[in-house]
Amino acid sequence: MTSFVTSIGIIKGILELIQGGNVNKDKYIKCKSNEYALKLIGIFDCRFEVKLMEFIHTLLSEKELKTINAYLYEEMSIFAKSSKTVKVNVGRSRRKKRYQKDIDEDFLKDFGNDLGQSILDKYEWGAILERVYLNNKNVYFSFLERIKKVLQNNINKRIGKSPFYKNLVKIKDVFCLDINEIDILAFLYLIGNDTDVKDVFEDKAIEMDELVKSIRLYCKFFEITPKRIRDYLSKESRLVKSGILEKSKRGLSVSEYVEAYLAGISRMDIIDNFFKEKLPQDSLPINDHIVPQENIESIVNLLKSKNGCNILLFGKPGTGKTEFTKSLASELNYPLFYINQYDEDGEENLSHRKSAIIAAQNILTKKSIIVVDECDPIINTKDGMWLCEEPKSKNDSKAWINSLLENTKQNIIWITNRTNSIDVSTKRRFSYSQEFKDLTTNQRKKVWENITQKHKVDYMSMTELTEMATKYKINAGGISLAVEDVSSMRSIRKKTDKKIMLENILKQHERFVFGNISKLVSKSNSYDTSILNTSVKPDEIFCKLKSFQSYIRENPIESEIKNMNLLFYGPPGTGKTELVKHLGENLGTEVLLKRLSDIRSKWYGESLKNIASMFEEAEDANKILFIDEADSFFTDRESSSNENHLEETNELLTQMENFKGILICSTNMLESMDQAVLRRFTVKVEFDYLTEKGKIVLFRKYFFEDPTNKLNKIQTEKIQGINHLTPGDYKVVKHKYFFDKNISYDDLIDELSLEASLKKENKRKIGF
Numbered sequence: 001m002t003s004f005v006t007s008i009g010i011i012k013g014i015l016e017l018i019q020g021g022n023v024n025k026d027k028y029i030k031c032k033s034n035e036y037a038l039k040l041i042g043i044f045d046c047r048f049e050v051k052l053m054e055f056i057h058t059l060l061s062e063k064e065l066k067t068i069n070a071y072l073y074e075e076m077s078i079f080a081k082s083s084k085t086v087k088v089n090v091g092r093s094r095r096k097k098r099y100q101k102d103i104d105e106d107f108l109k110d111f112g113n114d115l116g117q118s119i120l121d122k123y124e125w126g127a128i129l130e131r132v133y134l135n136n137k138n139v140y141f142s143f144l145e146r147i148k149k150v151l152q153n154n155i156n157k158r159i160g161k162s163p164f165y166k167n168l169v170k171i172k173d174v175f176c177l178d179i180n181e182i183d184i185l186a187f188l189y190l191i192g193n194d195t196d197v198k199d200v201f202e203d204k205a206i207e208m209d210e211l212v213k214s215i216r217l218y219c220k221f222f223e224i225t226p227k228r229i230r231d232y233l234s235k236e237s238r239l240v241k242s243g244i245l246e247k248s249k250r251g252l253s254v255s256e257y258v259e260a261y262l263a264g265i266s267r268m269d270i271i272d273n274f275f276k277e278k279l280p281q282d283s284l285p286i287n288d289h290i291v292p293q294e295n296i297e298s299i300v301n302l303l304k305s306k307n308g309c310n311i312l313l314f315g316k317p318g319t320g321k322t323e324f325t326k327s328l329a330s331e332l333n334y335p336l337f338y339i340n341q342y343d344e345d346g347e348e349n350l351s352h353r354k355s356a357i358i359a360a361q362n363i364l365t366k367k368s369i370i371v372v373d374e375c376d377p378i379i380n381t382k383d384g385m386w387l388c389e390e391p392k393s394k395n396d397s398k399a400w401i402n403s404l405l406e407n408t409k410q411n412i413i414w415i416t417n418r419t420n421s422i423d424v425s426t427k428r429r430f431s432y433s434q435e436f437k438d439l440t441t442n443q444r445k446k447v448w449e450n451i452t453q454k455h456k457v458d459y460m461s462m463t464e465l466t467e468m469a470t471k472y473k474i475n476a477g478g479i480s481l482a483v484e485d486v487s488s489m490r491s492i493r494k495k496t497d498k499k500i501m502l503e504n505i506l507k508q509h510e511r512f513v514f515g516n517i518s519k520l521v522s523k524s525n526s527y528d529t530s531i532l533n534t535s536v537k538p539d540e541i542f543c544k545l546k547s548f549q550s551y552i553r554e555n556p557i558e559s560e561i562k563n564m565n566l567l568f569y570g571p572p573g574t575g576k577t578e579l580v581k582h583l584g585e586n587l588g589t590e591v592l593l594k595r596l597s598d599i600r601s602k603w604y605g606e607s608l609k610n611i612a613s614m615f616e617e618a619e620d621a622n623k624i625l626f627i628d629e630a631d632s633f634f635t636d637r638e639s640s641s642n643e644n645h646l647e648e649t650n651e652l653l654t655q656m657e658n659f660k661g662i663l664i665c666s667t668n669m670l671e672s673m674d675q676a677v678l679r680r681f682t683v684k685v686e687f688d689y690l691t692e693k694g695k696i697v698l699f700r701k702y703f704f705e706d707p708t709n710k711l712n713k714i715q716t717e718k719i720q721g722i723n724h725l726t727p728g729d730y731k732v733v734k735h736k737y738f739f740d741k742n743i744s745y746d747d748l749i750d751e752l753s754l755e756a757s758l759k760k761e762n763k764r765k766i767g768f
Helices: 002-018 027-044 050-059 062-082 105-117 122-135 137-156 163-175 179-193 195-200 215-222 226-233 256-262 270-274 293-304 321-332 350-363 392-407 441-454 462-471 476-487 495-514 538-554 576-587 606-620 643-658 692-703 713-720 727-736 745-761
Strands: 245-248 251-254 275-278 309-315 336-339 369-372 411-416 432-436 564-569 591-594 624-627 662-667 683-688
Touching: 027 050, 027 137, 027 163, 027 179, 027 195, 027 215, 050 122, 050 137, 050 195, 062 122, 062 137, 122 137, 163 179, 163 256, 163 270, 163 350, 179 195, 179 215, 179 226, 179 251, 179 256, 215 226, 251 256, 256 270, 256 350, 270 275, 270 350, 275 350, 293 309, 293 321, 293 432, 309 321, 321 336, 321 369, 321 411, 321 476, 336 350, 350 369, 350 392, 441 462, 441 476, 462 495, 476 495, 538 564, 538 576, 538 662, 538 683, 564 576, 576 591, 576 624, 576 662, 591 606, 606 624, 606 643, 692 713, 692 727, 692 745, 713 745, 727 745
Parallel strands: 309 411, 309 432, 336 369, 369 411, 564 662, 564 683, 591 624, 624 662
Antiparallel strands: 245 251, 275 336
């Protein structure tokens, strides 16, 4: 904002130099200034106001001043000859000199000399008139009548279409203002930008920019009733709601962008400064968007209706909200207009955006779509960490948006990334709301197909597209941007190089936008469910889950069993996570992994929102929701004094009850979990250390490169005698000696024994 204000100040200074130090060289402004002077003469009636006389001096031409001064000189000469001299003390003038002079021959001589040489400035002129007023009021009022005729003559002159007048009419048309509103706007503009007008209204007897103190004067000045004045300048008035006038320390003032436009220093036409038309070229077919068909039909029918509607599109960045507006416009064959997010100096200006929205409603036809993208600061009126009582400015914003939504007669689509700070009273005023969520793998695959077809990508097969959709959890916007960037790289010609570049861009985009996403590492090649030492056999678990999925498909609406909640518990490394991967792979269902770091937030209420979101995502995308290290959330509530933790646990329990899908939780510390939580798991599976048979089978899988190799009796017995051995221990030892080809079986057995002994020694739970 600072750069904008500075630029206005610099250009105003240049204009003042060109125009002789005053902005009222514009014919319309000069006419209005004469009108103000004439009105003030009537308002002050018989009182003398030196500032008013000084103001009038600035309005008269040299010829007019000479004529009027000659008349005054003649009248004062007659008065001086026919009367006794009178000493007059008129107080301090603007130049801080005290005048105690008689109206005598010396005074008339000085006055005559100054008149002849035209050297009287406005301060000297005002002081002389004050002396005349105090000596002979009849002469003064006779002189004043002549002044009024000159001012009236200036007002009656044809002003033509001056630059200021053209700009004022443009604002009048854009915001549907009446003649009184235009007069008020012009007046407040001149008070803020014309030095002479500002000077005459600075006096405490006037102060017309302070409504409460000057309501009567406003009524006389604009010749309208107090009620209408209040209506014109209230928070609900067109001038204030449109952002033309803004609150300042002294009352109301003209907003910066309107000042710039009226002054003629704006580089853009006012309409171009507010919104721009966008052609929905190459937009996706409406049905290709990841929005339910019935929702699309509802939105399309609302946009076709006779009355205007407000549609809210919300969700995470890059989920296709903006692209959806283009498809809607293309489907309906409606022109599409985007409200500018910044003023012409590239500065974010909330007042400017509000003005733009109102202007668009006034100008555009009903069969068009207005888009307010990134509207978070306009509709989120409950900002703040604690969302307590809003400050007055926020209440004003809430009243503004609520009034706009209630009275809109156009089709407006609002796009935002967050809705947690939208007031309930604002939410209920939207005609329709559509959430855009993170894409599922199948949805991403469809997006990949659409985007690669649009950009004629020939360096990836369908199999590779599927791999991309599975590997990178990126939304539509990120995919589109990455493909466009690679397509624009003319120096890369080989198909393999293009694919490598694309993957690099996607990888960095995912890391930057989404952070470190929790992902399940691919299942180990040595994994074998037969060696797991579990209380329920893995094949039996698989059959239960497969039967559950079939049941849900057959009973999508009414089902007696809505969810299948499983708890995997046991020592670390016993294969709990690997079994989850195995189940997801064999069921053909994607696993959504969530850990404490994905859910817990430092912002109040955000953790609860993340919990609800992960259940919703899993249910909508038919994923297996896997919460690793679940004891972090399900700690016994009776032993916890942390209120936030209790809220999280309660939220998890509620979501588990209502969840429609498969939930698997794993924990290494069953004893610390809340008893109420345990009751909510349909299947509880204990994972124990490897059996003697399992130890040998796993040793062969991990360390026998040649299948014909065998263990001797001593080695076999030694392996079987290792207590507390888990599949995780084998994995650690394998990685440790992966590049050592000369390691012996005995050395490997010793390493396994060491890993197990360390676990045994640290059997107790460690804490602070």
